[in-house]
Amino acid sequence: MNEVRIGVIGTGVMGTDHARKLAGGIPGARLTAVQDFAADRASALAQELGVLAIAEADALIADAEVDAVLVCSPDGTHAALGLKAIAAGKPVLIEKPVAAERGEVEALMRAEMAAGRKLVQVGYMRRFDPGYAEMRRVVASAEVGSPLFMHCQHRNESSPSYLTSELIIANSAGHEFDAARFVLGEEIVAATVISPPEPRHAPGRQPQFIVLQSASGTVVDIEVYTDARYGYDVQAELVCEEGTVRLRPGPPTSLRHAARDGLVVPPDWRARFADAYRLQFESWVRSIVTGQSNEGSTAWDGYMTLLVTEACLKAWSTGNRIAVEQPERPAFYQG
Amino acid sequence: MNEVRIGVIGTGVMGTDHARKLAGGIPGARLTAVQDFAADRASALAQELGVLAIAEADALIADAEVDAVLVCSPDGTHAALGLKAIAAGKPVLIEKPVAAERGEVEALMRAEMAAGRKLVQVGYMRRFDPGYAEMRRVVASAEVGSPLFMHCQHRNESSPSYLTSELIIANSAGHEFDAARFVLGEEIVAATVISPPEPRHAPGRQPQFIVLQSASGTVVDIEVYTDARYGYDVQAELVCEEGTVRLRPGPPTSLRHAARDGLVVPPDWRARFADAYRLQFESWVRSIVTGQSNEGSTAWDGYMTLLVTEACLKAWSTGNRIAVEQPERPAFYQG
Amino acid sequence: MNEVRIGVIGTGVMGTDHARKLAGGIPGARLTAVQDFAADRASALAQELGVLAIAEADALIADAEVDAVLVCSPDGTHAALGLKAIAAGKPVLIEKPVAAERGEVEALMRAEMAAGRKLVQVGYMRRFDPGYAEMRRVVASAEVGSPLFMHCQHRNESSPSYLTSELIIANSAGHEFDAARFVLGEEIVAATVISPPEPRHAPGRQPQFIVLQSASGTVVDIEVYTDARYGYDVQAELVCEEGTVRLRPGPPTSLRHAARDGLVVPPDWRARFADAYRLQFESWVRSIVTGQSNEGSTAWDGYMTLLVTEACLKAWSTGNRIAVEQPERPAFYQG
Amino acid sequence: MNEVRIGVIGTGVMGTDHARKLAGGIPGARLTAVQDFAADRASALAQELGVLAIAEADALIADAEVDAVLVCSPDGTHAALGLKAIAAGKPVLIEKPVAAERGEVEALMRAEMAAGRKLVQVGYMRRFDPGYAEMRRVVASAEVGSPLFMHCQHRNESSPSYLTSELIIANSAGHEFDAARFVLGEEIVAATVISPPEPRHAPGRQPQFIVLQSASGTVVDIEVYTDARYGYDVQAELVCEEGTVRLRPGPPTSLRHAARDGLVVPPDWRARFADAYRLQFESWVRSIVTGQSNEGSTAWDGYMTLLVTEACLKAWSTGNRIAVEQPERPAFYQG
Ligand SMILES: [Mg+2]
Ligand SMILES: [Mg+2]
Ligand SMILES: [Mg+2]
Ligand SMILES: [Mg+2]
Known part of the structure; x- marks a missing residue:
């Protein structure tokens, strides 16, 4: 082709x-x-x-x-x-x-x-974001040791009125679940959810704090706050035995103006993940032409992310730590 | 005097x-x-x-x-x-x-x-650190809204062989508990502890991940990793309804050398908290001379930090979320 | 086509x-x-x-x-x-x-x-680098006022033995001349060159410090140091009446490891300008297909950069401030 | 005493x-x-x-x-x-x-x-600023080689109406001259001044761009812009043979708010140099008590800064590079 x-x-x-x-x-x-x-x-x-x-x-x-x-x-x-x-x-x-x-x-x-x-x-495009890809490379190479923690923050400037506390877990947090599985290269086995109060300007939508644990024990904590007002902001720090790797997103320039020195934070995800979307499409097209698999999420990945989501929803409604079901991975989806 | x-x-x-x-x-x-x-x-x-x-x-x-x-x-x-x-x-x-x-x-x-x-x-000297003091000011002024999250990391380069997983909670984490109470201006009411595996170079000492919740619901998560190898590093980000404040510690210069651009991380707390110790002593002496109380931790603060510690130890050993006892605060220690 | x-x-x-x-x-x-x-x-x-x-x-x-x-x-x-x-x-x-x-x-x-x-x-690909493009946009929009200064640093990790002090001006500095003309949107009219001593590890090659002035008076200073050892590093800060814009190049992650916290500096230009080269080619191809001109350097731009280079060489050899010749710009190259 | x-x-x-x-x-x-x-x-x-x-x-x-x-x-x-x-x-x-x-x-x-x-x-208090002190230490230790360049920026938010282009050189720039002599540990021997146009909001006051050269050839460039609007900002980067050291001033926290992520820039020098003033006074008092000399500027330093100022004023009015007079340093002021 x-x-x-x-x-x-x-x-x-x-x-x-x-x-x-x-x-x-x-x-x-x-x-x-x-x-x-x-x-x-x-x-x-x-x-x-x-x-x-x-x-x-x-x-x-x-x-x-x-x-x-x-x-x-x-x-x-x-x-x-x-x-x-x-x-x-x-x-x-x-x-x-x-x-x-x-x-x-x-x-x-x-x-x-x-x-x-x-x-x-x-379409979990973060797998093609150069920052997450570098985190995965660091884990796989073990060049700063094994991972102990992964601290994640996902913030939107604002969100549509239909978004509920539950949908924040069921939908907004999905990118984080897939990213954690991708970076760590293993399954998530347990979930705990602890929620702060609703912000006054977004009643009916609690920000969520989700703590996952991976098969080998790495603790992944995820803040999801969809009404952060100041802009769209996705951060993560991977803490390994001997060093840490942190995402460093942002614009190609910094600005000193009006008593502030730093970055302009964009209101949505487009600038933040423009490279990731481009690279995702390039990789998808290349994998179609060559017939070779790529780093993208498979149906299995989508499935396991769904099981993590289900565990989180149950953890949220019960207040308990919930184990994530671990069905056997078909040989088709291995390697 | x-x-x-x-x-x-x-x-x-x-x-x-x-x-x-x-x-x-x-x-x-x-x-x-x-x-x-x-x-x-x-x-x-x-x-x-x-x-x-x-x-x-x-x-x-x-x-x-x-x-x-x-x-x-x-x-x-x-x-x-x-x-x-x-x-x-x-x-x-x-x-x-x-x-x-x-x-x-x-x-x-x-x-x-x-x-x-x-x-x-x-001697919880962080109360006199200009960074934590600014966080407290931001909470008290509500200038970016009410606090939702406080993300904390405490890392030591290495630790003495007598330090155990339990002592990491019982001792190393104390500064974090006091700092959270100080910044948020309210008590901690519940604790959950989730631990990643021991790093290979420090057997017998699990890093700890502690999730606290304050009286009004703010979620405080605390990573304590006492064998981080790369240096002594204390970080925190306070996430409020409309903005976040992050500690920005570090040396007064940055260095480009040997394929790296950034900060030199010191091996221990002395440089990091030199100002905090000095300001703590200045404030203590001034409070003695004037008879006026200061921002320092009182016996009550030490007591409540101890109760948080007890709850964390129980949360760690049971795997459950544990409520922190809330004794009545004597009038003597109010205001 | x-x-x-x-x-x-x-x-x-x-x-x-x-x-x-x-x-x-x-x-x-x-x-x-x-x-x-x-x-x-x-x-x-x-x-x-x-x-x-x-x-x-x-x-x-x-x-x-x-x-x-x-x-x-x-x-x-x-x-x-x-x-x-x-x-x-x-x-x-x-x-x-x-x-x-x-x-x-x-x-x-x-x-x-x-x-x-x-x-x-x-092939002055920096015109397609998102950072320089943003600087140009800021000048053209005047959103922080008119430009007063542009501070530029160009550093290579090391350079081939045939490179001389003269070639540093004649060749290495060319990207800077074109970038300044591009960002400021006007011609360079005068040049001064002041040189520090040769570094001990690169005898025969003085780093160069070039001060240009544009038609409306903006002062552009350029450090060119081709033997900086720590890596390839291109920086610039544009100072306008009411604010400044600084390039913020670098990798998509930062690293805390081995007593350092910050960025890994690459040894050569490939990572730094990968986006610029890609965007340059995309723009070139699009301009061929559509017949529309693009932001790229024209023959006129190459010509004026050569005249700036000649003035700098003369400024360097004489120690004087030298005016850059200003031939009339053909209508063909206007707009 | x-x-x-x-x-x-x-x-x-x-x-x-x-x-x-x-x-x-x-x-x-x-x-x-x-x-x-x-x-x-x-x-x-x-x-x-x-x-x-x-x-x-x-x-x-x-x-x-x-x-x-x-x-x-x-x-x-x-x-x-x-x-x-x-x-x-x-x-x-x-x-x-x-x-x-x-x-x-x-x-x-x-x-x-x-x-x-x-x-x-x-009272050149910058000698007691931890950032400048570190730069001096790096030069003296030669741990990243000898200095080649020192890039300095001095910006005020605004300035009093009596300040003229000439006074910017005669007065505002003095701190920079003393700091360069202090960091480099040697005299300044030549000066060139090149000025951009006046900003529209501060007629009668050209920002200044001063290029000095030290006895061993280090090039020191100094931007002085006293009407920068966004705040008080003093920066410097020292470029040595094998690495660079940059001042990293600023508040102890960073802020994400209102579409910006970074530092709040104060309007004046008080916060920026509070430590420097305190340390200057402590050092002065200690030197009085002990009879030992300190790092502070002596009358000789004040004298040489005045001679640099005179050369800069002449360079500015003539457009030429001007040698700084080098009187013999009395034995009294040596060592
Ligand atoms: Mg997506
Ligand atoms: Mg202490
Ligand atoms: Mg090129
Ligand atoms: Mg002073």
């Missing part, structure tokens, strides 16, 4: 962003079609980018001009669309979360195993 | 350091006597500093040339010496921990209340 | 790097041919990348499979190859410096003007 | 600050008297601090309760008051500049040599 022709399902904020990037910005990729349940929105984007608007997701998946599918539709549709892409034998990159129910991911994995090759990648 | 004449009990590493500072470095203070159970050590220091060596602690406390007493002797003797200073009507600054048993601190408090004035200060 | 087919002349260190990037890493570009005077070297690279090795530069420029030419051959050949590309009507990106003699650049400009369209871009 | 009793001449902003520090904040020192030509101002301060107000400077110098004199009166009176203190055999700390005319400093030096002991210290 010389050039990967991509169809995008779902042209909301994220799907539109992704479609624009794929239309010219990713070597070896060509955007050929977009689809959205709001047909007007899809048409407008298709016209802007000079690609086809297809009315139905099924038709897009089946289209002869589509080699691979990017799923950015509403969360509830992710798994079903993934199954259809597998049925069509086409690689599919599914925005996170891969599913809301474990049964859906199990079905995805069964279908993929039946197909005999990995077709699903889950 | 024009000049406060100070006697130092205990001339180990810390007592010697303190004695040298008091001998000329603190305005309004004059070192007049030192005592140690190792008489030679006390004599040598007394000669170096031109002060009196006194053989017995009781005699030092009673000495007419001693207006106030600094207790740096072994931990087990702190409370008893404090009682004797109170009996002599002399202000006493006791290195932390103020006592190992709660009964000892209760006795101290009773004696102090009977004396009718505050004579005891506990 | 759908895809730009690129031929690379010169497969030394930089040409090889560039060829690898163009072979798959730049959307809309395809590497089709490489050439080097060392035929073996070109063949090996051609084989690695699955492209054609062409024996002669002229043949590469003429090749029907080559739409655009990247010139990475030895400095002395740059201008002549540029002229041939213009003669062939093909866009050409020439590594800096565009020429050693002003007559050569004048010939390039004449040829380009005769051709009636801009075909030459000079 | 057990306690040094100090009289302060001049109770303007700086004299008042200093008097308050000396009244209780400096070990071994006691403030006993203050004087100001505005008698009311002196009386009010005397009352606040519980010391004597003396009407005439001569009387203060002569007073039996005054062991040492701090001169904070208007610049034009510094040298004459210094002479009187010498005549009285009393140590005197003179705020910078020590004099406006070289003849005045020569007279001071002659008087001091005649008295046979060093009585004069000039």
Whole structure:
């Protein structure tokens, strides 16, 4: 395959962003079609980018001009669309979360195993962020010893009114779970959740403090605060036996102005993870062309993140430390 | 009182350091006597500093040339010496921990209340560190809203072989407990402890991860790692509703050399808290001269820190979240 | 034009790097041919990348499979190859410096003007570095006022033995001259050079300190130290009336290890300017496809940088402040 | 001498600050008297601090309760008051500049040599700033090689209307000249001045860019911008053969708030140099008590700084590089 022709399902904020990037910005990729349940929105984007608007997701998946599918539709549709892409034998990159129910991911994995090759990648793009990648490299190389702690902070400037304390765990924290598994290179086995009070400006949404423990004992603590006001901010420090590695995100310049010296903090994730998204797409396209697997999240990774999420929800509602179920990892997903 | 004449009990590493500072470095203070159970050590220091060596602690406390007493002797003797200073009507600054048993601190408090004035200060010097003081100011002013989280890291380069996992909680973590109470301005009500594995180079000593919650719900997480190898490092970030404040310790210069750009990390606490110790002594002396109370830890603070410690030890041994006992605060210790 | 087919002349260190990037890493570009005077070297690279090795530069420029030419051959050949590309009507990106003699650049400009369209871009890739681009944006927007100073430091870890004090000005400093013109958006009119002594480990090579002044009076000072030992380091601070902007380069993580806390400094420019090179190529390819000009250095920019260089060399040899010649800018190169 | 009793001449902003520090904040020192030509101002301060107000400077110098004199009166009176203190055999700390005319400093030096002991210290307090002290240590130890460059920036938030371009060189830059001599441990031999345009909000005051060269060739560049708006900011980077040392001033915390992450920049020098002033006074008092010389600026240092200033003024008015006169250093001021 010389050039990967991509169809995008779902042209909301994220799907539109992704479609624009794929239309010219990713070597070896060509955007050929977009689809959205709001047909007007899809048409407008298709016209802007000079690609086809297809009315139905099924038709897009089946289209002869589509080699691979990017799923950015509403969360509830992710798994079903993934199954259809597998049925069509086409690689599919599914925005996170891969599913809301474990049964859906199990079905995805069964279908993929039946197909005999990995077709699903889950859009946990942080795996392609140079900072997280460096943390993983440090763990794997053991050059400053084994990991003891991983301290994580995830802050949004503000969040939509439908976001609840529960959804903060069920949805916002997912990137952190996947990142911890990726950096540490092992499963999470237990979860504890301790919550501070709701901030006054965001009633009904407690920030969350989640403490995970990995198979070999590393303690991972995660602050998720989705109404931090000052901006979008994702931080992490990995503490190993002999040294620590800290993310150092931020703009390429610092500013001294108006009695402050430092960085401008952006309001959303776009600048922070622009490189990660680009590198994720490049890697996905390369893995399709070469048939080689990449660092991206597999269906298994999506599954285990879901099990961590379930444990956290239970830990939150009970106040107890909850073990994360550890199903046997199929040989298909090993190595 | 024009000049406060100070006697130092205990001339180990810390007592010697303190004695040298008091001998000329603190305005309004004059070192007049030192005592140690190792008489030679006390004599040598007394000669170096031109002060009196006194053989017995009781005699030092009673000495007419001693207006106030600094207790740096072994931990087990702190409370008893404090009682004797109170009996002599002399202000006493006791290195932390103020006592190992709660009964000892209760006795101290009773004696102090009977004396009718505050004579005891506990040497939690971080209260005088400009960084922690700024954090407290930010909380008190509410200028970036109420506190939600306080993330703390305490790392030593290495630790003596007698230090155990338990002592890390019982002793090393004490500064963190007092600092959290000081910054937040309220009591700690619950504790959870989750421990990563022992590092290979320090068998028998698990680093500890302690999660506290304050009366109004702020979550305080504390990493204590006493064998971090790269140096002595104390960090904290206070996360409030609308902004965060982070300690920014370190040397007055940065260095680019040998493929690294950044700070030199010192091996111990001396450089990190030199200002805090100086300001603690200045404040103590000023409070003695003026009779005004200061920001320092009182016997009550030492007591509550001990109760937090007890809860943490129980949380660690049981794996459960443990409530911190909340005795009624005597009026004497209010305000 | 759908895809730009690129031929690379010169497969030394930089040409090889560039060829690898163009072979798959730049959307809309395809590497089709490489050439080097060392035929073996070109063949090996051609084989690695699955492209054609062409024996002669002229043949590469003429090749029907080559739409655009990247010139990475030895400095002395740059201008002549540029002229041939213009003669062939093909866009050409020439590594800096565009020429050693002003007559050569004048010939390039004449040829380009005769051709009636801009075909030459000079490889001052810093214009595509997000940090310098932000500095330019700040100047153009005047959001912190007009520029007063620009402080620049350029440090290499070490340099080849043929590098002389004179070549440090004539060659190493070129990136700084172009960057200053780019950021400030105006010409440099005067130069002063003041040199510290040779470092003991690099006899025969004085670091240089160059002070330029722009048309409106901004003072630009440039340290060039090519034997700094600790690594490759390019810094700049732009001081405007009401605030300053500083480059904040460096790795995506910081490290605490071995008594140091901070950044690892790389030994060469590759990591520092990887984004700049990628963005330069993307922009070049896009400008070829769309026929729109970009932010890249034109032949005029290469010319003016050469005149600044000449003034600096004269300032250095005489010890005087030297005016930079200001030829009239052809309308072709305006706007 | 057990306690040094100090009289302060001049109770303007700086004299008042200093008097308050000396009244209780400096070990071994006691403030006993203050004087100001505005008698009311002196009386009010005397009352606040519980010391004597003396009407005439001569009387203060002569007073039996005054062991040492701090001169904070208007610049034009510094040298004459210094002479009187010498005549009285009393140590005197003179705020910078020590004099406006070289003849005045020569007279001071002659008087001091005649008295046979060093009585004069000039208030260049940066010598006691831990950052500059570390830079000096690095040069003296040669641990990263010999110095090649020293890049300095001095920025005020705003400046009084009487400040002119000339006074920026004659007065504001003095701290930089003394600091460079102190850090490098050698004399400045040449000066060049190049000025950017006046900022629009401060007409009549050009920022200045001064390039000095030391005896062994180190290039020292100094930006002085007294109307920088964003705050008070003093920076410096020392570039040695194998590494660089940079000042790292700033508050003990950093702040994330309102779309910014970094430091709060104070409007004036008080916070920035609070430690330096304290350490300067402590060192001065200790040197008086012990009779040992300290790191402070001597009359010779004040003299040489004045000669550098004269060269800079001439360089500025002529546009030429100007040699700094190098009178022979009296044996009295050596070592
Ligand atoms: Mg994502
Ligand atoms: Mg302590
Ligand atoms: Mg280049
Ligand atoms: Mg001063």
